[in-house]
Amino acid sequence: MAVAFGFAATEASAQQYQQQQPKSPVKFGVRVGANLSNWQGETVNSAQNLIDLSDGNVSRKMREGVHAGLYMSIPVGPGFEIEPGLQYSQKGTRLTGKLPWVETEFLNANLTVTNKAEYIELPVMAKLYVGEGFHIFAGPQVAYLLSNKVQAQASVLGFNALNREWDMKNGFREVDFSVVGGIGYQFTNGLNLSAGYDHGLNTIDQNGNFETYNRTFKASVGYTF
Secondary structure (H helix, E strand, O other), X not given: OHHHHHHHHHHHHHHHHHHHOOOOOOEEEEEEEEEEEEEEEHHHHHHHHHHHHOOOOEEEEOEEEEEEEEEEEEEEEOOEEEEEEEEEEEEEEEEEEEOOOHHHHHHOOEEEEEEEEEEEEEEEEEEEEOOOOEEEEEEEEEEEEEEXXXXXXXXXXXXXXXEEEEEOOOOEOOEEEEEEEEEEXXXXXXXXXXXXXXXXXXXXXXXXXXXXXXXXXXXXXXXXX
């Protein structure tokens, strides 16, 4: 009789515990946002030397891009989640300049050269909530280079004189490793905002001849279902 009562009590406790647990602890979401990307390293130093020699006629700028993808939130403890994801992301860099010769100043000739790299990224973030909705995140990321192109654009007297694009994937590393970190806020309705930074760990040059790395700032809006 006592054994039966104990078994019934244990079964009731187990059922109560199961009822208290969330029915679907793993959640899925979508995310989209903007990128500001650049290169850092020897190639950039060479570009900076060119900028200095050109007496300000050449300038280095960040390349604007977008990112979009899916993620999965896996609770592993109070206020702590693991968030793997899969997303498309645009990176690269940009140089803009003018012809420096006085004889051509009246032409207002401008030239822009843009590296346009496109990646598929697989981040795995550890997310720690530090307040109601506020959280910090960090983790590794591996990215695969889908395409890499260079676009050259030139204008004279405000008219388009050149707009050419060619493939430059050859010689660039296909797999890029980086560490990612940032902050975010999760609303109770599923909407979330985040700002992060990607810090490339390996050179973008396949042979490592130039110590140049990807650097990207990201601002995102997402929704967790």
